[in-house]
Amino acid sequence: MKFSIYRFNPETDAAPYMQDFELSDDRLNEDMMLLDALLLLKAEDETLGFRRSCGEGVCGSDGMNINGRNGLACITPLLGLGSSVTINPMPGLPVVRDLIVDMEQFYKQYRGVRPYLINKDPEPEVEHLQSPAQRDRLDGLYECILCGCCTTSCPSFWWNPDKFLGPAALLQSWRFLADSRDQATDERLANLDGPFKLFRCHTIMNCVEICPKGLNPTRAIGNIKELMVKRSL
Amino acid sequence: MNIPRRQFDTLIIGAGGGGLRAALQLSQADAHVAVVSKVFPTRSHTVAAQGGVNAALANVRPDSWHWHMFDTVKGSDYLGDQDAIEYMCRAAPKAVYELEHFGVPFSRLDNGTIYQRQFGGQSMHFGGEQAARTCAAADRTGHAILHSLYQQNIRAKTHFFDEYFAIDLLHNAEGSILGALVLNIATGEKLVIEARTTLLATGGAGQIFRTNTNALINTGDGMAMALRAGIPLQDMEFFQFHPTGIAGKGMLLSEGARGEGGYLVNADGERFMERYAPHARDLASRDVVSRAIVTEVREGRGCGPNKDHVLLKLDHLDSALIRKRLPAIRDTVLTFAGVDLCDTPAPVFPTAHYTMGGIPTNRFGEVVAPIEHGPEERIPGLYAAGECACVSVHGSNRLGGNSLLDIIVFGRAAGNQIIEYLGENRYHQTLDDDCLEPALQRLARWEQPGEGESVDGLRRELTQTMEDHCGVFRTAEVLNEGVDKMLGLQQRMVDVRLRDHSQVFNTARIEALELENLMDVAVATMLSAQQREESRGAHSRIDFPERDDVNWLRHSLYHKASNSVDYKPVRTKPLTVDSFPPKPRSY
Ligand SMILES: Cc1cc2nc3c(=O)[nH]c(=O)nc-3n(C[C@H](O)[C@H](O)[C@H](O)COP(=O)(O)OP(=O)(O)OC[C@H]3O[C@@H](n4cnc5c(N)ncnc54)[C@H](O)[C@@H]3O)c2cc1C
Ligand code: SF4
Ligand code: SF4
Ligand code: FES
Numbered sequence: 149m150k151f152s153i154y155r156f157n158p159e160t161d162a163a164p165y166m167q168d169f170e171l172s173d174d175r176l177n178e179d180m181m182l183l184d185a186l187l188l189l190k191a192e193d194e195t196l197g198f199r200r201s202c203g204e205g206v207c208g209s210d211g212m213n214i215n216g217r218n219g220l221a222c223i224t225p226l227l228g229l230g231s232s233v234t235i236n237p238m239p240g241l242p243v244v245r246d247l248i249v250d251m252e253q254f255y256k257q258y259r260g261v262r263p264y265l266i267n268k269d270p271e272p273e274v275e276h277l278q279s280p281a282q283r284d285r286l287d288g289l290y291e292c293i294l295c296g297c298c299t300t301s302c303p304s305f306w307w308n309p310d311k312f313l314g315p316a317a318l319l320q321s322w323r324f325l326a327d328s329r330d331q332a333t334d335e336r337l338a339n340l341d342g343p344f345k346l347f348r349c350h351t352i353m354n355c356v357e358i359c360p361k362g363l364n365p366t367r368a369i370g371n372i373k374e375l376m377v378k379r380s381l
Numbered sequence: 382m383n384i385p386r387r388q389f390d391t392l393i394i395g396a397g398g399g400g401l402r403a404a405l406q407l408s409q410a411d412a413h414v415a416v417v418s419k420v421f422p423t424r425s426h427t428v429a430a431q432g433g434v435n436a437a438l439a440n441v442r443p444d445s446w447h448w449h450m451f452d453t454v455k456g457s458d459y460l461g462d463q464d465a466i467e468y469m470c471r472a473a474p475k476a477v478y479e480l481e482h483f484g485v486p487f488s489r490l491d492n493g494t495i496y497q498r499q500f501g502g503q504s505m506h507f508g509g510e511q512a513a514r515t516c517a518a519a520d521r522t523g524h525a526i527l528h529s530l531y532q533q534n535i536r537a538k539t540h541f542f543d544e545y546f547a548i549d550l551l552h553n554a555e556g557s558i559l560g561a562l563v564l565n566i567a568t569g570e571k572l573v574i575e576a577r578t579t580l581l582a583t584g585g586a587g588q589i590f591r592t593n594t595n596a597l598i599n600t601g602d603g604m605a606m607a608l609r610a611g612i613p614l615q616d617m618e619f620f621q622f623h624p625t626g627i628a629g630k631g632m633l634l635s636e637g638a639r640g641e642g643g644y645l646v647n648a649d650g651e652r653f654m655e656r657y658a659p660h661a662r663d664l665a666s667r668d669v670v671s672r673a674i675v676t677e678v679r680e681g682r683g684c685g686p687n688k689d690h691v692l693l694k695l696d697h698l699d700s701a702l703i704r705k706r707l708p709a710i711r712d713t714v715l716t717f718a719g720v721d722l723c724d725t726p727a728p729v730f731p732t733a734h735y736t737m738g739g740i741p742t743n744r745f746g747e748v749v750a751p752i753e754h755g756p757e758e759r760i761p762g763l764y765a766a767g768e769c770a771c772v773s774v775h776g777s778n779r780l781g782g783n784s785l786l787d788i789i790v791f792g793r794a795a796g797n798q799i800i801e802y803l804g805e806n807r808y809h810q811t812l813d814d815d816c817l818e819p820a821l822q823r824l825a826r827w828e829q830p831g832e833g834e835s836v837d838g839l840r841r842e843l844t845q846t847m848e849d850h851c852g853v854f855r856t857a858e859v860l861n862e863g864v865d866k867m868l869g870l871q872q873r874m875v876d877v878r879l880r881d882h883s884q885v886f887n888t889a890r891i892e893a894l895e896l897e898n899l900m901d902v903a904v905a906t907m908l909s910a911q912q913r914e915e916s917r918g919a920h921s922r923i924d925f926p927e928r929d930d931v932n933w934l935r936h937s938l939y940h941k942a943s944n945s946v947d948y949k950p951v952r953t954k955p956l957t958v959d960s961f962p963p964k965p966r967s968y
Contacts, residue, residue: 157885158885159884159885190889194836194879194880194892195881197888198888201596202597203596205712205713206428206429206709207425207428207429209420209424223716245885246886248886259535264532265483265529267482273478275481275494275495276482278493279491279493280490280491283488287519290521290528291521293423294423329484
């Protein structure tokens, strides 16, 4: 199997380039993931840079652009990739080295939505009560692993990385708006007001199509917009 | 020396649940805290915890912290320290309610309280009927806890050094710990973080075994840092093999799967746990279930073409329940074993999972070691919490759901103890440049040019050796050979060379530093296992099949300088209640 991988080390390379690698079929088997192949390649050429940790799609470290599509290497089966695969860093963020991008802009957006529960009541002795139906509203929201696959495939983010908050951050914004225990709805909505932070989303749906955890940021964004309209009436 | 320095009240190394819980306690008390993590905080391994966290909330069935304590002492095979266990089980309900207040999206019962499921080794009335003590957010409890703790730390304005790698602790001649030398992974620049107090919260060392459930970053760095600072590691022979990793691959399928009604079968379709643990069956303690599976396979009743695994069956359960309570596990099995748990059982085999041993601490998170006057003297300025520490609440076998509890209870306790220490020790001690020398040398060593052995090659041999010689069942012969092999590998470390000497995000250099840590921790584990001539909890010696309370009811302490093991007594006296004396352990 052939691999064409984006390489760039700012210390030594004037410009990025694509490097070809190959793994013979006898070293591969049908249940390998792309991350397994990258680890084999790294064992041979230790200069190849990429992030990885859990190896099972829960930590969000290894988002990359695989044959033109963002995904997590550790849960992308080699089998579905054909005989050659092209791997690039996630688009729209500065490259630090090889497949490693600088995620700071992405994290800043996340912090920008105040991603924490705000409850102003005196703390109860026990848990806040929440009905199963209220809790069900958080499903499909809290599971986000902050991999960045969605935001870095969103055209609105590419065009306005510093103004539009992007799908991942907005999904988290809705995660707290949707939580029956949170009491900062007004502040949260006020914080999203204006033409850019939220309203740059043009429902292009790349994010939904790409999310490796099957989450739906577009729906969350729609829900926030709807809530804004309701509140302003 | 022109290495930049930064000063903080407290340096926390590790941003998993343990580190973040401590950081929150400190930030909320207005201490100036730095959290260093080699990965972005939410990528820490706590994120992978599935099943839940134990606390006697009694939301589903009657419960009490005292029953929880009994189960934990029994689960530990009586090696756990009963003062620490009492403290943890008493503190558990409050610690879990706090998590809920921080925003953790726990699953809920119809009355709106936190959902609790059954886990292995849990009982009501000191060994009676099965309890339901594990508080869960579906099967993503670790994710839910880690993200909520990170979020609250953002709110509390904790200072993070993300993607910084801690090289070594810094100490003065008197042995006070004064911070650490760290490496900015993105730039390759060194930084000295000076701190009046340092907390190690670097997690476990599952990567010493070839097949494991752990993240690739779980390389025992903090444990090795402690060893190099002259602190021994406690009870390292006790490594937990989780009964249900996906066979041959290692991804974990939480005990929650059996807690929700799943069970194990062998090639004959027999529910074999009924023979090994007539009462608790599939929810017996982990060591018991793992031994049963290995025994089934050894005796020829394994499943599959190679008869090398057993099956975890859930297809008799309502698929709606599986989707609601075990969605992530179903996904994992679909992705890595290619089957849907709703209609097909999954192939499983015991897999290296959890480091019971670690850096010795007391129940306040203070690191303690034999220096001059007795086995438990405090190391000034140094604390440890979480999987890298050994309090010891898990003794020789950890109960499922007790580790997430350990990290939040002792993360918090360490935070409080540090606040007290900071109040009494207002000034930084001077840190001379000389104190940096050993840590700098450790880094400089990897700049040597030339061809030598590769990091990857030696790591593979290390993990294979541990798997072959330090597995579920052990004998003197296998262990002696294992010790020889490990010492041989350790000697070959000097010949290992890096090919990549670049500065910017050099992951090869990080892996080399991690290999050194793995090596120290693996040697500690193998040697401690060789020395202990009894079977207790996760340490099963075929040549010494019985537990021996007369000679071996004691903690081991492995010292790096002398490459030897000595011992200290178990704290069998709880804080307020009567001690649970050792009894034969059956489930
Ligand atoms: C798959 C799986 C499922 C589990 N499920 C459960 C469960 O359901 N219930 C339960 O109670 N327990 C469970 N456990 C166990 C539990 O999750 C862990 O023991 C616990 O999360 C460890 O937390 P920690 O804070 O000690 O360390 P970790 O979460 O591992 O964090 C370690 C931190 O240290 C940092 N670090 C390490 N070395 C360095 C260095 N050199 N420099 C800088 N930073 C460093 C890392 O970046 C990370 O931030 C599970 C474990 C696994 C593997
Ligand atoms: S739906 Fe909105 S957020 Fe998602 S990709 Fe399109 S523009 Fe971006
Ligand atoms: S929404 Fe999905 S794609 Fe986006 S960061 Fe979260 S997990 Fe990744
Ligand atoms: S390595 Fe954790 S998500 Fe891929």
